[in-house]
Structure formats: structure tokens, C-alpha cells
Amino acid sequence: MFEIYRRTLLKGVALAPLAGLLGVSLSSQPAFADDAVLYGAADAKAKSGGRLTVGSLIEPPSMDIYHQAGEAVNFVAVLMYQTLVYADPLGNPHPLLAESWEVSPDATTYTFNLRKGVTFHTGEPFEAEDVKYSLDYMRNPENGTIGARDFADVQQVEVLDTHAVRVTLKGPNSAFLITLTHRNASPIPRGWYDRPNARALLNSSSVGTGPFRMAEFQQNSFIRMERNPDYWQPGLPYLDEIVVNFIPNSAGMLVAVKNGRVDMAVLVRPQDAKQLEGAEGLSIQRSISLNQKVLDLDCAYGPLTDERVRRAIALLIDRDAVMQAGISGYGQRLGTMVPGMQERWGVPIEQLPNQVVDVERAKALLTEAGHPDGFDIDLTTIIGYEWMEPAALTLVQQLAAGGIRANINRVDLGTWLTNFRSRQMGFTLNDWGTPPDPNILYYRHFRKQPEGADFRNWNDDKASALLDQGRAALTYEDRKSIYGRFQMRLAESVPTIMLFGADHLVVVSDKVKNHRMHPIGWHFGLVKTWLDI
Amino acid sequence: MNPTVFAYLRSRPGLATGLAMIAVLLIVVAVPKVFAVHPPEAIDVANALLAPSGDHWFGTDHVGRDVFARVVHGARTTLGIVSGSLLLSAIFGGLAGSLAGYARGWTDISSGQMIEVILSFPPIFLGVMITGILGSNMGYLVLALSVVYLPLFFRAARSTTMVEGAKPYVEAAQALGAGHDRVLLRHLLPNVVPSIATQYIILFPLALQVQAALGFLGLGVQPPTADWGASLQESKDYLLIAPWMALFPGLALIVASLAVILVGRGLQDTDDQ
Amino acid sequence: MGAFVLRRLAASLITLFLASIVVFAMVRAVPGDIVEQMMGQLGGSEGEAVLRRFFGLDEPIHIQYLDWLGRVLRGDLGVSWRLGAPVTALVASAFLVSLQLALLVLVFSAFIGVPLGLMVGRWSGGAFDTAIQSFNVVALATPVFWIGLMLLFGVSELLGWSPPTIYVSPVRSITENLTILMLPMLSLAFLQIAAYAQFVRQHVIAAMGQDYVRAARARGMPMRRVLLRHVLRNILVPLSTFMGLIFIQILGGVVVIESIFGLPGLGRLLVNALNARDFPVVQGALLTVLISAIVVNLIVDLLYRAIDPRLRT
16 A cells, blocks of 8 residues: 555655755655654654744634635644645645555545544544545535535545545546645544534534644634644644734734744734844744735736736736835745745746836737727725735836826725625735645636636636646646646736745744744644743 | 914914914925925835935835825825815714704704714724725725714704704794794804814814724725825834834824814813903 | 603614614625635635525525514624624623723723813913823824834833733733733823813813802812812712713724734724624624613713703703
């Protein structure tokens, strides 16, 4: 079984020298779960015990992991809920709740052997029936779950024995293992949602298998997690308790960090790092992310319907300057791929079209498209996303060079999401991230309807065909070449302009040891973090 | 200057100071370009967060805009929003209040009930809801603020009208066959206007604070328009390295409120004598 | 008097009823709904319809309102859509935080502001009066949130200290609770101290000209005693109604302070619930604010009535 697993795994591995760049040490070796790979590297000096307080600007609206989307949920959910598969920082799948797996040669049947001796926080044993229940519940659109679309290609889930499950897909999907790494796919005890009050209970307790379990969730204040005494990885986690303290504004957060009220904080605004430079007893960890800050172009919106106009916009934008304004340069300029996946999947920026500022060509394109004097357009930003306003101000100035008069229109996230989901996003800044796989990154956002959501009304046949091929392709080489062609198309037709990816900046007090931020930004790293007190 | 006015003002330094401050503010609002050499909306990321200097008197903000220019140009936005929305609520609240006070009976009771409902909302809660519904821009902000303060004008106008309406000369006019519109316009309105004006002066600093607070919560004018509340909102994230971003717009707010409060107090003291 | 109380009570109930319609209509007029918030950039559109049915969002608006009103009348504010928890409990715990802060500010500023007002009223026109008057004017002119920010950063930079960021209820530890609420209270208190002082000063100046004060002075009573025995007693009732008005003002002003200091109060509950489009919670929070304002207004009115016979028409 191990042999099969290794073959599947290695097939796609072409390790880039990313580890050094990130300041994160990575293992390229496939491995069983209880070694160094899961949740980052182990630390021989680690001591157990203590409470870690983490400051967070954002708060999960709810911890009902099957019905509530949002990064704030992801951050903490991964400490309490586990998936069958864990994705390392490079996007390689590793066994977590699955002990091993076998993939059919056409990538349509996945057979998982489950880890034995694992129990849920409820005390019930973790078995194949739970996996089946969870996947079936999640993929059924009648349940109003957030992952229904991601698991729409699952044909059936069969229980082979108490610790073996077979998932059959409607078609080949080589990204399925990474799809399973999202907390959407975390197994919960069978029949959970049939219990009365099931959803409310998830806000006062957790029902996963993770190293921490929920002790208390005080809305608008904090969430407290305590060590799971029955956790299956021996010796883990190191911390007795994690308190995630919600501090609603960065001014308050900075003061709290400086005065030791929190031991660690993720700086959503990278420029805050500047304000903490030289502060005693604190250090700032910077690492690469899977995040992208983008300018989205609704291809059915006013002048943006014309591809030439979209190209002209791309040619007017100096992404480095926007990044400087938005996050003081603490990030990576993007082409068509998020920073953490660029080495492995991205087309080098210099090979992509429409990446270098060329005002003359932009003007020529605009004239050709019937806008010799430019046009007026609303540029939407979202209240609460601090980087957007300075970025938008810079964009307005850059677009003006081509005669495009952009007016900034700030809306609240609720209104913005309504427009986004109804595919009426207009001309807007956006901020999102992805698990480390190109299929997950692109498919939902750019595949034509109905298979994809195609939020930008791109409706591009060529790109959609490539996305279908990429999903079905089996080898890394094939996938890389297909997604390379897709990226060329993306850069040429410009339904989105990936501006930059913000690096993760985490400020930690000196007593916090062995903390590493996973590129996806969720708190996987806290499982192996310890306190030197 | 007329010597008696001069002497009057000399005996009331508070009022004089307030009036002088308002005069300066009005000039700034009228011709901001005279004061600020830098354009308020020109960003220059390379020169962000510069400390105050000869070139940038109040320093620069997080995208390199001149804070002095933003404070000077922000005066027009901020003071315009506040005075405009108060004017709206003064007109509509004043008219409705006078009518209710004059008509009495069911008109009075039912409009009084509606006013009571608005009055029960704390201003910021109401502002948050209205901008939440309509979206965040200057026009809606003016609307939200004018709704917030409408009840107070309504009440002032209503009670003045009631007091005046009960006076013999009004009854006499009515007895002589003057129409309602004539009574309202000729006799009652002249009495209502001063009480509305007093209310206006009292509410101005309060409205200024609510406007700034809404700006601080991110509700208000759209960038890149200069506005004091918005400037303060942006400044809160740079307090440790660029305190000037918060200091000067804050001082501007204080100065503007101060001017109106001083004038209000000065006039009030005069009335008392 | 009895008839007036009844009439006033009835009017308050009507206000409350109208307010409930306004609250409901306003909340439902907010664009977007919880389903989009839950789905984010994920999920399928089929699931949206299912969830809307689940939350009753597919019902006609007046049915939704009547349903809500019916529950409210039975003392049940419904269930939070995002949390599944009863709104009553959420609102109650948040309201207690705001209420405690508001009461602290009310009492603390009275302790400083009233004596201050007595003193400046007593020595009105002097240098002390001018100094306090200037402080008053500046305090009235300064935005509360600006004071809050300056206090937070000033104390942090000067003393290397900042308040704990996890709220502790006074029941669990009164000292910790007060440590947390100290800076927020001070931020809000500046304005209210000035308001009290101004209010008391005017009443003292007016009382100074009154016969009873002149008589007491003529009997040789020291000024201090006149102030405390007579003047203060005479302004206690108007002062308490004034406190009622201030209280409503503070309750409304806590939103921004709660956001700066991270307190889990009503304002933050409202803003977070509004952002999540968790309508039952928004409605519950707003209704609570309105009820407290209406009740305080009612008490103030009745008090006024009790003391000022001229209003008894």
C-alpha cells in the first residue's frame, strides 16, 4: 500500500528551491503522519504546556464548518478538525486521517485506508461510516453546505470496511486529494446534523479529531481551545491552551502586542510590521503566501465587455507601485499565479502578455475599442480591507494616464458579496486565497457555467476547455503544460489582473518557539508551536 | 467697524474669538487653494509618512498626500456635510414642527409619535443603519445625519409655535379672518426661526462629532475626497509612526467645534442679560 | 397625574410598536442576506435557496415581521442565524457590558462634574471659571473616539501598559473588570464631565439670585453650606433628568469606544451582526437600545411632570 501511495505522490513532485526563500524548512520525502511533515517540522527541544494568546483582527461568524465560509473560520478550524489528507506548503498531499490511499490509473477512484485508534472530540471512534456521512452531507446541495460545488463531481462514497472508504468520481480529477485538504471535508461523527441543535452546538464545542478541542467561544471576544487529551499523534500538541483573542482594529492590536497582552498576532496589514520594528521581546516572521490581491474585471460590465479595453487596463497598471501603496511592498508581484505556487506552476512573468506598462499601446487599444477619450468607470473597494484604498488611489492615478476616469466606490462586504455571487461584480478589487493546487485555484472562478461559477462572466471556451483538460490530466508535466497555456489565455484576455500577494507577517513574542506559518495562512503551525517559559 | 459692535465684542471675548475662528474657517472653505500649495488628492507613495517640515507643514499621510492640504480641503467636505444636513433637518423639521404645533390634534399627535421613534435611536446607531442600507457616500451621509437631527428641530419649532400660537395677537389675527397660511407665515414663522437657529448652533458640534465618528467607522465620503473623519480613520493605523496624521485633522475638528460653541455661548450669555 | 401617566405609558407603547416596524424594515432593507455571508466565495447556488427557506427568508416580508413580533411579545428575540444561539442571551450579555460602561461613565463624571459645576458657579467670572470653562468647551469639541485613541496610545507609550484585551465580567473579578473599563470610561467621561459642569454651573448661577439663597446668606450661613444644603438639593431633580438624557447619549456613543478597546458590548454586537447579516441579532440589539431609550425618556418625562406643575395641562 505504501508503494502505491508513494508512486501517486511522487508523480507530481518537482520540488522548487522554495524552502530557502520562504524561511520555512520543508521535507520533500513522503512520510507517515507522525513524522516531521504534518503541521511542519518537529522541534527536539520542545516543552509541553502553557497557554498561547493569539490576536486576531477577524472573528469567525460561526464555527459551523459545513455551512460557514470565511478565512476567519479556516484559521482556527484546522486546529480542531482534521481531513483525510494534509497538503504541505508545496501542495504535496500527505496522509492525515487516511493512513494511505490508492488512486485508480484514470484518477476516478480513490480508496482510502483510515487511521485506526482515532476518536472524535465527542468520544466516538472515527470510522469509515463517518467519512461517508460527512462527504455525503457536504456534497448534497439540499443541505446548503459551502462545499457542495467543490464535491459536485463525487459519484458515490462506499464503505469497504470499518476503516476503508472508496470514493468514485464522475470524471477524472487529479486535484481531488488536495480538494480533500480543505476543512470543508473534515469528517464529523455520523449523523451529526440530525441531532437537535447540531449547528448551535458547534459554537460551544468541537466535534472533529484535531489536536485541540473547543473549550469556549465568547462572541466578540475570544475563542479558547484546549489540548485534546485523546489526540492520536503521541506527544502532540505542545500547548495546553490556545486563546484566539478578537481585537477589532489594528491600532488596538498593535498596542496589545507591544504590551504583551497577546503573544502572537497575524498582521493583516503588513505595513504594521514597520510600527513594531525594534520593539523589545518581539520578532516578526515573514513568509510567502497563497494569497492574491487582484483587480477583477466583470467581462459583462460596460466597456469591460471589450477584451481590448481589458488589455488596455492591464497595460496601464504598474503592479509594483500598487503593491508599494497597498502593503508597503511586503509581498510578491504577481503574474497569473499566487506567490506560493509560482515556482511550481506559474508561467514566468516575462513570458506573459500585458504585464509591462505601455501607455501608448493602451491608448491605441482604447481608441480601437471606440474610447479615444477614455471613459468613466466605478472602481469598487470593500470597507475593512485596508490595502484596497491606497491601492485604488494608485490605480486611479495610473488609469488616468490612459484617459480612464475611475471613481472609487466603497461598499461593505455584505453588499459586495451579493454582487459577486450574482455575477455583477463590476470593476473591483478582490482578495482571496487557495489551497495549493491549480485546479482548485482556477476551476470554480474561471470555468464557464454551469460547471464553474465564472464570477467574472468571462465565458471563455478556450480557457474552459483547458481547465477541463487540466483537471483530467494525470502527470505533473501534463498539468503544468496545460495550466501554462491557461495562464497565457488568462493574461491575454484579462478577466482578472493579479496584482500582488501579501506575505504572511506574524509578530511573535520571544517565548513563542517553533512557529511556522503555512503558506495558506491557516494556523496549522500552532500544533507544533511551544512556549519557552 | 461700527464702534458699538466693536465695544460689544470687546466685552465678550469668547464670542469675538468664536466669530473670528468662523470667519477664518469660512475663508478656508471658500478658497482652500490659497492656503494649500499641494493638491489634496495627489498621491506620492515614495514620500509617504513624512514628518511635518517646511514643505509639508502637517507632514504626509500613508500614500504621500500632504496632510495640510487634506485638512484644508477637508474643511469644505466635513463642514459642508454637517451644515448641509443640519440645514435640511432644520428646514424640514422646522416646517413639520410648526405645522404640528399650529394644527394640534391628530396631526400633532401622529407626527409627534413618528418623531419620538426617530428620537429613540442613538444617532450613531441610526447613522450606521442608514448608511448600511443606502451605501456609503456623501449624499447618503447627509441624508442620514439630517434624519438623525430632524426630531430636535421639530420639537423646538413645535413648542415655539404652540407658545406663540396661544398668544392673543395670533388669536386676534385669526378672528380678523387671516388664513392659516398667513398666520403661519406672518406671525409664527418669524418667532420660530430664532429658536431653530439656536438649535442649529447647539447641534452643530454634536453633528460634527457624529459625522467624524461615522467616518471613523468607515462610513462616509468616498475616497479620495478629503474629509476630517476619514483622515482620522486612516490615521489610526499609523499612530505610532505618524502621529501627525491623527493630530492635525483632530485639531481641525476641535477648532471648528470650538468656534461654534464659543459663538453659541456668547449669544446665550447675551440673551440672558 | 394618574391619567397623564397612563397616557404617557400608552404613547410609549405606541412608539415602541412603531419603532419595531422601523427596526424591522431598516434591517430588511440592508442589501444582501446571511446566505451570501455563509457561502462567501464558495458553495453552489442550489444551496442558497435551501438556506433561504431554512431561515424563512422566502416568506413575504409582512409574514416575517408578524412572526418576529409575535415572538418578541412573548419575550423571545429569536435565534441567531449564524450561531444558532438564542438572541436574548447574546443581546443580554452584550447589553450588560455597555450598560455597565455607561453607568460607570455616568457616575464617575457626576462625581467630578457636579462639584466642578458648583465651584465654577460659585466663583463664576473668575480665573478658575475661565479655566474650567475653557476645558469644558474643548472637551465638548473633541471627538470621543479621538480621545480614546490618544489615551490608548499615550498610556501605552508613556507607561508601557495597555488594558487587557479579554473582557472579564464584574462578577468574575471586579478589579480586572475595572482595569479593563478604566480607559474606555475615561475616554467617554471627558465630554460628560464638561456637560455636567456646564449644567450645574448654569443652575448655580440662576440659584444665586434666588430669594432662598439670599435669605440663607443673610442669616450668615457659609457659602459652602448654602451650596450643599440648598442649591444642590434644589437642582437634584433637574440633575437626575439631565442624567437620563446623558445616559442615552452615552449608550449611543459606546459603539466607537467598544471598537477601539475591543469590548464585547452592544455596539460591537450590532456592527458584527450587521456585517454578517444576522438579522435576528441586529433586530434584537436595536430593539434593546430603543427600549432602554424609550424607558429612560418615559422616566425623565414623568419626573419633569412631577416637579414642574406648569406642565400639568
